[in-house]
Amino acid sequence: MQISGRNAIVTGASRGIGRATALRLASLGANIAVIYSGNEAAAAETVEKCIGLGVKAKAYRCDVSSAEETKNAVQEIRKDFGSVEILVNNAGITKDGLIAFMKEEDFDRVIDVNLKGAFNMIRNTAALMLRSKCGRIVNISSVSGIMGNAGQANYSASKAGVIGLTKSVARELASKGITCNAVAPGFIETDMTRDIPAEDNPLLSSIPLGHMGKAEDVADAVAFLVSSDYITGEILKVDGGIAM
Ligand code: NAD
Numbered sequence: 450m451q452i453s454g455r456n457a458i459v460t461g462a463s464r465g466i467g468r469a470t471a472l473r474l475a476s477l478g479a480n481i482a483v484i485y486s487g488n489e490a491a492a493a494e495t496v497e498k499c500i501g502l503g504v505k506a507k508a509y510r511c512d513v514s515s516a517e518e519t520k521n522a523v524q525e526i527r528k529d530f531g532s533v534e535i536l537v538n539n540a541g542i543t544k545d546g547l548i549a550f551m552k553e554e555d556f557d558r559v560i561d562v563n564l565k566g567a568f569n570m571i572r573n574t575a576a577l578m579l580r581s582k583c584g585r586i587v588n589i590s591s592v593s594g595i596m597g598n599a600g601q602a603n604y605s606a607s608k609a610g611v612i613g614l615t616k617s618v619a620r621e622l623a624s625k626g627i628t629c630n631a632v633a634p635g636f637i638e639t640d641m642t643r644d645i646p647a648e649d650n651p652l653l654s655s656i657p658l659g660h661m662g663k664a665e666d667v668a669d670a671v672a673f674l675v676s677s678d679y680i681t682g683e684i685l686k687v688d689g690g691i692a693m
Contacts, residue, residue: 450585450678453478456530457675458523460484460513460570461540463491465639466589468498469664470537470671471506475499477672479535481506482526484513486540505530513540513566514558523573533577535675538567538588538611543641545600556603563607564614571618575627584627585675588615589667590684592635592692608633612684619682628681630674635688636661657690 457474461467463485471481472495481499485492485508492508499506507529511522526533541563544555567588578584593601594608612631619629636642636653638661645652653661670687674680686692 450534450583450676452535452672452676454480455534456480456482456526456532457535457537458482458484458526458533458570458574459537459539460566461486462495463488463508464495465641466634466637466664466667467537467539468495469668470539471495472498472502473665473668473672474535474537474675475502475504475506477676478504480504480530482530482533483508484511484522484540486510486512513538513569514561516569519566519569519573523570523577527577532581533574534581534584536570536574536578536584536586537671538570538586540566541589541641543601543604545604547600548602551602559603560607560610563604564610567611567614571614571629575622578622578627579625582626584622584625586615586618586627586629587671587674588629588631589671590615590631590633592633592686592688595633595684595686595692615684616682623681628674628677630680630683630685632667632670632674633684633686633688633692634662634667635686635691637664637667637687638662639664655691656688657693660689662687662689
């Protein structure tokens with residue numbers, strides 16, 4: 450699909466992988482609706498950078514775990530942009546803990562943001578994509594959802610759920626010209642991973658390519674999946690080889 454001139458929603462685009470993805474799609478000519486949860490100044494900075502690349506962009510405050518807020522945000526975006534052809538479900542959180550001590554609210558919140566958030570956004574944008582007779586949905590999963598990870602039962606379950614969601618939506622919408630794929634990053638340098646110690650860390654030394662990835666590496670994979678007309682239901686790992 451030609452990306453230039455399309456309208457894209459990127460959730461959690463105020464920083465990290467979401468911001469890099471918004472800028473990558475903007476650099477390819479897509480107009481960008483930036484969904485952010487709290488940091489208005491950071492979201493405004495993403496918007497400014499997108500506009501600097503010559504496209505239209507606007508920020509919308511929205512907690513993706515809320516059915517009502519996502520519905521309102523998508524309605525606003527439709528009013529402002531007219532249509533939506535690209536959705537990147539990137540917003541995500543961690544609340545790590547060992548299973549025996551994991552609080553119920555920490556399990557629920559991670560599932561609500563990471564999995565139900567993607568569901569909410571897909572549900573609200575699918576009708577718009579059906580109207581455009583074309584759509585590209587890319588969900589950000591994780592290698593943690595493929596391999597599991599000690600201390601991340603809630604996060605791994607949410608990201609494995611995103612993989613199931615991706616494949617079902619891919620099958621359901623394929624005949625309508627809408628693809629749905631996921632990107633599964635490994636360790637990427639963002640705020641989410643800033644507390645991982647760099648020195649003598651067995652996690653990092655287990656990466657075959659020998660170093661963490663950058664947000665732009667994930668953004669490249671998202672742009673590739675958005676541009677493809679014949680890939681759907683795929684889970685593309687961007688992990689330096691961890692989960693091969
Ligand atoms: P980050 O913490 O820098 O960014 C997460 C973004 O999601 C932020 O902009 C945050 O405001 C937004 N967000 C959080 N809760 C939200 C909510 N309820 N509603 C709307 N927005 C919300 O992290 P990141 O590393 O850029 O992560 C982006 C995505 O990539 C996440 O889904 C994460 O799980 C996934 N991921 C990251 C890594 C990594 O190593 N960094 C690895 C695998 C997967």
